[in-house]
Amino acid sequence: MRLANVFQRITGGGGDVRFSAYDGSSAGPDDAPVHIEVRTPEALSYLASAPGELGLARAYVTGNLEIIGDAHGALAQLSEFSLREIPWAERLGLLSFLGRTRINNRVSPPPQETRLHGLRHSKERDRQAIAHHYDVSNQFYEWILGPSMAYTCAVYPTLESTLEEAQFAKHDLVARKLGLREGMRLLDVGCGWGGMVMHAAREYGVRAIGVTLSRNQAEWAQKAIIDAGLSELAEVRHLDYRDVRETGFDAISSIGLTEHIGKAKLPAYFRSLYAKVKPGGRLLNHCITRPDNLQPARTGGFIDRYVFPDGELVGPGHIVSLMHDTGFEVRHEENLREHYALTLAAWCRNLESHWDEAVREVGEARARVWRLYLAASRLGFDRNNIQLHQVLGVRLDGVKSHMPLRPEWLG
Known part of the structure; x- marks a missing residue:
């Protein structure tokens, strides 16, 4: 399975989003108003290490993933950012693929993430x-x-x-x-x-x-x-x-x-x-x-x-x-x-x-x-x-x- 297709399935990307990836693959219509570009292997590594919104955020904040076009429009297409809509047989294959990606490309959270100290709400x-x-x-x-x-x-x-x-x-x-x-x-x-x-x-x-x-x-x-x-x-x-x-x-x-x-x-x-x-x-x-x-x-x-x-x-x-x-x-x-x-x-x-x-x-x-x-x-x-x-x-x-x-x- 090519990377653009993997990312499209994981995000549940709708028909108005085009995906492309660093391996030359693409998915979605060429004339889509929003284009999501998976620029590096680290983008999928972030997703594998933190599935869901946090992984997407880490990939985007670090520039390993790019949203070309309206960010609000893109997120509206990706609002069901999870694996729950994918059939179990395909889900296991995707998890296996992402697991190998994580092992081969370990990534740390970006420095912009905060960690507070002390008693909560002190x-x-x-x-x-x-x-x-x-x-x-x-x-x-x-x-x-x-x-x-x-x-x-x-x-x-x-x-x-x-x-x-x-x-x-x-x-x-x-x-x-x-x-x-x-x-x-x-x-x-x-x-x-x-x-x-x-x-x-x-x-x-x-x-x-x-x-x-x-x-x-x-x-x-x-x-x-x-x-x-x-x-x-x-x-x-x-x-x-x-x-x-x-x-x-x-x-x-x-x-x-x-x-x-x-x-x-x-x-x-x-x-x-x-x-x-x-x-x-x-x-x-x-x-x-x-x-x-x-x-x-x-x-x-x-x-x-x-x-x-x-x-x-x-x-x-x-x-x-x-x-x-x-x-x-x-x-x-x-x-x-x-x-x-x-x-x-x-x-x-x-x-x-x-x-x-x-x-x-x-x-x-x-x-x-x-x-x-x-x-x-x-x-x-x-x-x-x-x-x-x-x-x-x-x-x-x-x-x-x-x-x-x-x-x-x-x-």
Whole structure:
């Protein structure tokens, strides 16, 4: 069996993908919009040593396998990347072939794979995880995220809205759900580059504090706050949310932090936020979730080792139950899954338009990690393998919620 045919069968590649290999073999239509090239024996060695997404990622990140064309389109064709659809007789033959390849061409994981140390979701290990993903290059993130520097799901008013318009709409939706008004105090945990903090200060006159474990983010955000003339109202600290000493906030926003907390730590996380918001104050929790409560929380090998170490995703019902059991009265919930697919598509386009600069800035391997990660994440939202939920809760003031009779933010 020729190599291109082997790879085609292993990946379950559809009819719109062309495969070629270093032995001169090919499979699939010549005019396919996506071309996957197996450049070296090491590509199959990676697959043999780690079948599934991790082996594919290792081969692609190291350049031993190339995707020519749209990465999202390619992954959509390879979404069933496994051996389970191949008849047993052929499967045994393929495993034997790949086993010989591995023996003859032993490969080590690429250096871009991370291995963290210490107790899972301890402060020190969380710091390592955040540094791995965020303390890369602010310039690199600017190319991908655009001027808003918002690294969370945007909210698209229309399909024609720009990424910047959609990120403004997201921040404003959060502000309106929280009922922000001039003179209020907001705590934004996991604040990133300060987008929500600056929006609350600039648009609502709110005194806003943001905290992030990323030193790069904090330094960038503080400069942006000064440049925007918002220093009297806005502040971003390089700090663990667990170390915030102030309490009595009128509102708390958590936009894209919950994914880093860990399922076992979520009860303590919500208790901490409950203690920091005053009676009548609101919490808006915005995070990626599983589509249900039945799947394991830990992410797959590629995301865990290359992108978000120690990231964990739970179902939306789990989030709602924990907020409720902590003492928050849950008042509103919505799924923005399609909006995140649109957001990721925009980030993919930004990366491609700055590809050469990105490679010079962070190296080709890391740029390849991001190309694969953004495309795979977009596909995950397309296919409803992951979702994005906003859950709004209020800490009751006795029995009073101080909420409007109907959601004002839906107007």
